[in-house]
Amino acid sequence: xxxxxxxxxxxxDLLEIWDHIARDNVSAADRVVTKLVETFELIGKFPRLGRxxxxxxxxxxxxxxxxDYHIVYRADTAPVTIVAIIHSARxxxxxxxxx
Numbered sequence: 001x002x003x004x005x006x007x008x009x010x011x012x013d014l015l016e017i018w019d020h021i022a023r024d025n026v027s028a029a030d031r032v033v034t035k036l037v038e039t040f041e042l043i044g045k046f047p048r049l050g051r052x053x054x055x056x057x058x059x060x061x062x063x064x065x066x067x068d069y070h071i072v073y074r075a076d077t078a079p080v081t082i083v084a085i086i087h088s089a090r091x092x093x094x095x096x097x098x099x
Contacts, residue, residue: 004073004080008034009099013085017069021082032067040082047075056093059083072096 006014014033021029032035043049049064050073061083064071070092072084084099086092 002041002079004082005077006038006040006082007084010072010082010084017087027050034069036066036069036085039064043071043073043075045080047080048075050075053092057064057096059096059099061096067078 011056014084018029018033019037020027021032048062048071050064052061056063060074060076061072062075064073065088068088070084070086070088071082072086072092074081075085086095
């Protein structure tokens with residue numbers, strides 16, 4: 001059993017990240033997605049790894065940064081649920097309000 005689960009929206013985030021990077025460099029897109037998946041697995045093994053961001057959201061989620069992305073997840077589920085993958089240049093608080 002996988003130590004994490006992607007929500008459908010988080011799965012879409014991952015595909016969009018790959019698509020965006022792959023326009024210029026497919027192998028770079030593969031490397032970024034591989035690093036993100038490795039981080040999902042680490043979060044699954046160590047759910048308290050990230051930290052809450054009450055200044056960004058009132059949802060009971062935690063955040064871990066991998067490369068230039070905020071991985072947003074729920075540590076209180078089994079398996080850990082990845083809720084969103086948000087590039088650090090984007091407005092995470094606004095994006096999270098819509099999830």
